[in-house]
Amino acid sequence: MQKNALNILLADDDEDDRLFFKDAFEEIKIQTNVNFVHDGMQLMDHLLNPDNKLPDILFLDLNMPKKTGKECLIEIKKTEHLKNIIIAIYSTSSSEEDIEDTFIQGANIYIKKPSDFNTLKKIINEVVTVNWHYHTSGLNRDNFLLRLK
Amino acid sequence: MKWIPNFNSSNSLRVIFVIAVFILLFLSSIAYKHNQDLNESSKLVMHTYEINIQLERLMSAIKDAETGQRGYIITRNARFLTPYIYSRDKVNTSFITLKKLTADNPEQQKNLEKLFKLINQRFVSFENCLKYSDPKTYDKRKLDNHMFGGRILMENIRFKVDEMNDIEKAYLKKRLKIYDAEISLSPLFSISLFLVALSFILLAYRQISRDFERLKIYNKKLLISSGLIAESETIGKFSTWQWDLDTHKIDYSDNQYRLLGFEPGSFVPEKGTFLNFVHQDDKQTVAESMDGIIEKGTLPFVYYKIVRPDHEIRYFKSTGKLLTDQQGSKILLGINFDITDEHLLNIELQERNKELEKSNKELASFNHVASHDLQEPLRKIQTFISRVSDADKAVMSESGKNYITKIEASAKRMRVLIDDLLLFSRTNTTKKEFIKVNLNELLSNAESELGEVIEEKKAVITASKLPKLSVIPYQIEQLFINLIGNSLKYSRPDVAPEVTISSEKVNAADYPEILEQTVKKFHKITFTDNGMGFDPQFKETIFILFQRLHSKTDYPGTGIGLAICKKIVENHKGHITADSTLDQGSVFTVFLPD
Amino acid sequence: MKLFIKFDINTICSLYLKQNLEENNISFSTLGFGEIDIENNLDAEALEELKNKLAPCGFEIVENQKSVLVQKIKDAITELVFMDDSNNYKSSVFLAEKLNHSYGYLSNVFSEVTYSSIENFIILQKIERAKQLIIINEMSLTEIAFLLNYSSVAHLSTQFKNTTGITPSAFQRIIKKRRENLK
Numbered sequence: 063m064q065k066n067a068l069n070i071l072l073a074d075d076d077e078d079d080r081l082f083f084k085d086a087f088e089e090i091k092i093q094t095n096v097n098f099v100h101d102g103m104q105l106m107d108h109l110l111n112p113d114n115k116l117p118d119i120l121f122l123d124l125n126m127p128k129k130t131g132k133e134c135l136i137e138i139k140k141t142e143h144l145k146n147i148i149i150a151i152y153s154t155s156s157s158e159e160d161i162e163d164t165f166i167q168g169a170n171i172y173i174k175k176p177s178d179f180n181t182l183k184k185i186i187n188e189v190v191t192v193n194w195h196y197h198t199s200g201l202n203r204d205n206f207l208l209r210l211k
Numbered sequence: 212m213k214w215i216p217n218f219n220s221s222n223s224l225r226v227i228f229v230i231a232v233f234i235l236l237f238l239s240s241i242a243y244k245h246n247q248d249l250n251e252s253s254k255l256v257m258h259t260y261e262i263n264i265q266l267e268r269l270m271s272a273i274k275d276a277e278t279g280q281r282g283y284i285i286t287r288n289a290r291f292l293t294p295y296i297y298s299r300d301k302v303n304t305s306f307i308t309l310k311k312l313t314a315d316n317p318e319q320q321k322n323l324e325k326l327f328k329l330i331n332q333r334f335v336s337f338e339n340c341l342k343y344s345d346p347k348t349y350d351k352r353k354l355d356n357h358m359f360g361g362r363i364l365m366e367n368i369r370f371k372v373d374e375m376n377d378i379e380k381a382y383l384k385k386r387l388k389i390y391d392a393e394i395s396l397s398p399l400f401s402i403s404l405f406l407v408a409l410s411f412i413l414l415a416y417r418q419i420s421r422d423f424e425r426l427k428i429y430n431k432k433l434l435i436s437s438g439l440i441a442e443s444e445t446i447g448k449f450s451t452w453q454w455d456l457d458t459h460k461i462d463y464s465d466n467q468y469r470l471l472g473f474e475p476g477s478f479v480p481e482k483g484t485f486l487n488f489v490h491q492d493d494k495q496t497v498a499e500s501m502d503g504i505i506e507k508g509t510l511p512f513v514y515y516k517i518v519r520p521d522h523e524i525r526y527f528k529s530t531g532k533l534l535t536d537q538q539g540s541k542i543l544l545g546i547n548f549d550i551t552d553e554h555l556l557n558i559e560l561q562e563r564n565k566e567l568e569k570s571n572k573e574l575a576s577f578n579h580v581a582s583h584d585l586q587e588p589l590r591k592i593q594t595f596i597s598r599v600s601d602a603d604k605a606v607m608s609e610s611g612k613n614y615i616t617k618i619e620a621s622a623k624r625m626r627v628l629i630d631d632l633l634l635f636s637r638t639n640t641t642k643k644e645f646i647k648v649n650l651n652e653l654l655s656n657a658e659s660e661l662g663e664v665i666e667e668k669k670a671v672i673t674a675s676k677l678p679k680l681s682v683i684p685y686q687i688e689q690l691f692i693n694l695i696g697n698s699l700k701y702s703r704p705d706v707a708p709e710v711t712i713s714s715e716k717v718n719a720a721d722y723p724e725i726l727e728q729t730v731k732k733f734h735k736i737t738f739t740d741n742g743m744g745f746d747p748q749f750k751e752t753i754f755i756l757f758q759r760l761h762s763k764t765d766y767p768g769t770g771i772g773l774a775i776c777k778k779i780v781e782n783h784k785g786h787i788t789a790d791s792t793l794d795q796g797s798v799f800t801v802f803l804p805d
Numbered sequence: 806m807k808l809f810i811k812f813d814i815n816t817i818c819s820l821y822l823k824q825n826l827e828e829n830n831i832s833f834s835t836l837g838f839g840e841i842d843i844e845n846n847l848d849a850e851a852l853e854e855l856k857n858k859l860a861p862c863g864f865e866i867v868e869n870q871k872s873v874l875v876q877k878i879k880d881a882i883t884e885l886v887f888m889d890d891s892n893n894y895k896s897s898v899f900l901a902e903k904l905n906h907s908y909g910y911l912s913n914v915f916s917e918v919t920y921s922s923i924e925n926f927i928i929l930q931k932i933e934r935a936k937q938l939i940i941i942n943e944m945s946l947t948e949i950a951f952l953l954n955y956s957s958v959a960h961l962s963t964q965f966k967n968t969t970g971i972t973p974s975a976f977q978r979i980i981k982k983r984r985e986n987l988k
Contacts, residue, residue, distance in 0.1 A: 076587070078594075082598075154587060158685050172970070176594075177622075178593060179594055194919065195929055198876075199883065205933065207969055652962070655958070
């Protein structure tokens with residue numbers, strides 16, 4: 063069944079966040095394969111390397127060294143074979159500008175990093191479920207916008 | 212405004228004058244002619260008279276000769292012969308004079324010739340009489356013949372003389388008749404002409420005096436306005452100059468000299484004079500713009516510096532326009548403003564602006580620090596605490612568990628504080644994009660945001676129709692959330708909260724103390740609740756940042772919520788007020804410009 | 806130039822399926838959304854070939870019986886939500902009748918396989934329909950709310966916001982700006 067597991071990629075420079083994220087995914091019921099990159103440059107290298115399987119959902123921190131999340135987002139949406147990846151912005155910022163801007167740039171999901179582990183689990187579960195619905199029920203991905211707090 | 216009065220009369224005046232002059236010239240020529248005529252007729256009379264006299268003289272000379280001859284014949288005394296001898300000369304003299312007098316009259320000349328022949332014949336007959344009366348050659352018959360013939364000749368001569376006299380008299384009469392006719396026609400005519408000319412001149416005089424009055428009035432006005440202009444130039448620190456492009460004459464207003472640091476009129480400006488005052492750095496720009504003004508006819512404002520003789524630098528702003536006056540000559544009108552004071556003020560303002568921008572940037576970066584860097588560790592603390600599982604807590608001491616709970620509460624409070632602070636600073640810093648939206652839509656968003664609390668407290672929120680306004684949508688949404696949230700928070704225990712929202716359009720003039728009067732209409736939106744209310748003496752202070760009316764253990768809060776409301780309303784150029792009766796409820800009123 | 810294309814995914818899918826199956830000489834009849842009846846049983850090799858052929862376009866042959874049922878439930882819900890007279894049906898009755906199972910059973914199977922409830926999925930689908938209608942921009946929110954059997958615009962807005970985290974107007978604004986951005 064590992065083959066059918068959901069491929070998750072998190073781009074975040076914060077070690078603790080990566081840890082919370084990994085733990086949260088381990089505790090939800092859906093089978094997933096979680097990978098990590100530490101900054102924007104590494105993310106783009108990872109995505110552009112043909113040996114790596116493309117993620118089903120990319121969680122993207124906005125505030126990263128070397129290349130910011132926003133820059134990565136724009137670059138991904140401009141790259142033909144990457145632009146269909148579901149992108150979830152995963153950020154501390156709750157500024158309306160950041161949210162609307164990233165949505166306009168093509169992000170599907172905006173998650174404000176929660177300050178509670180259970181909330182994190184709940185959010186991740188929701189993202190995966192909704193994504194799965196979009197994946198399996200013929201829903202129009204262009205209309206896939208989800209904001210979670 | 213028409214500055215130059217229209218003196219239309221000048222042309223008609225000219226015509227009147229020309230006519231009057233012609234009439235007068237005509238009149239004087241007539242008078243001259245009359246004079247001439249009079250002269251002519253008196254000459255004519257004299258002429259006739261002279262001819263008459265000469266003819267009489269001629270006759271008397273001949274008679275003298277006759278008388279002398281008779282005396283001699285009778286007495287044979289030679290003394291009687293003397294008149295006879297002289298008479299021949301007398302006759303000749305008269306004859307010459309007569310010939311001259313009648314030179315212009317061929318008829319008279321002919322008569323004169325005939326007369327001359329007759330006279331000659333008479334003298335021949337005298338000679339014969341003398342000859343035949345002489346005793347030596349005495350012949351009675353011949354003497355009688357000649358004496359008789361002499362008498363007939365004498366008759367003929369007299370007849371001829373009379374004829375000539377008659378002719379002259381008839382001529383004179385005829386000429387005088389013509390002159391009389393001429394003279395008798397003119398008096399009525401010249402008097403009427405004279406009256407016409409007089410009336411023309413009177414008319415002209417009236418016109419002139421009227422124009423003169425008007426001129427006097429305009430002159431007075433001009434004097435006043437030029438005085439005013441000069442005065443306002445001094446007060447307003449501006450000056451004007453004119454450059455007649457045809458004559459190349461340049462005029463500076465008095466204040467232009469003053470602005471350049473001179474006494475009015477202390478030098479004669481020429482084409483290049485002004486450029487000499489312009490600061491080295493700006494010379495080219497000013498020269499180019501002067502050329503541009505001649506090409507394009509107008510000059511957009513040009514800014515430059517000038518240097519006064521005492522080396523003081525002044526900042527100038529100039530504009531100009533190419534004018535064409537009624538006579539078609541081109542005049543360049545220029546206006547200079549001395550903007551040194553404004554310029555210096557501007558520089559100061561710019562510096563202050565820079566400082567403000569800098570401090571704003573610092574505030575923004577502080578905002579960033581608060582939003583990201585400060586939140587980050589707090590979020591970690593909270594997440595790590597949430598990871599302390601019940602299993603972990605089971606093995607902890609009571610006090611340990613207690614501390615964990617306290618840390619959790621403090622972290623939570625800090626979270627609320629940071630979030631509120633962020634919200635507050637964001638109402639200032641984020642871009643303010645005004646979009647026309649239905650406020651009912653924003654209200655329903657706010658309600659769904661507060662859904663949990665509304666359900667929990669079983670609150671009833673009723674709203675009338677709200678207007679459609681151009682606002683910053685999420686800020687107004689935040690305003691609604693905060694105001695309704697406030698009502699829900701300070702509800703009376705055991706009373707289900709009710710919030711009524713209503714809206715009406717009001718005139719700014721009805722609220723002169725609180726509303727911006729430049730906007731005519733405002734929307735007054737009231738939020739009325741049935742909560743615990745507050746002491747009305749605090750109705751101003753509750754909008755101040757960090758001001759709280761309750762202890763934080765009773766009602767947790769940061770004292771930021773209403774300050775945010777005030778900020779948001781101010782961002783929309785509106786006003787917010789609060790009023791309350793303790794234990795009955797509060798009313799928050801928001802005024803938003805239409 | 807930009808064109809907004811309105812299309813029916815179901816028609817496209819059945820057309821694509823028909824073409825591919827005919828190419829592989831498989832005679833079949835369509836039973837409903839995503840379910841086809843093949844006359845002769847296929848051997849493993851032929852099945853694998855068909856799988857690979859359909860895979861590039863995202864078609865997947867569902868093998869598990871429960872998954873098949875879940876897919877049927879989803880299809881039925883989609884059908885219900887996109888029906889113009891959906892207001893006349895109660896979803897539980899509609900599903901039970903359509904799929905010949907008790908609603909309780911269907912609900913259990915659905916939760917087991919998808920980790921979410923039928924009700925949630927219905928909401929998701931309704932909001933999805935609302936999104937489409939908002940984007941087409943031919944109807945007002947009031948009309949959309951009525952069509953999708955909401956008691957009021959506020960109710961629709963609230964559910965929209967709860968499901969997507971953003972308001973309908975923000976959604977409309979974002980999609981519009983995103984399209985402008987793509988130009």
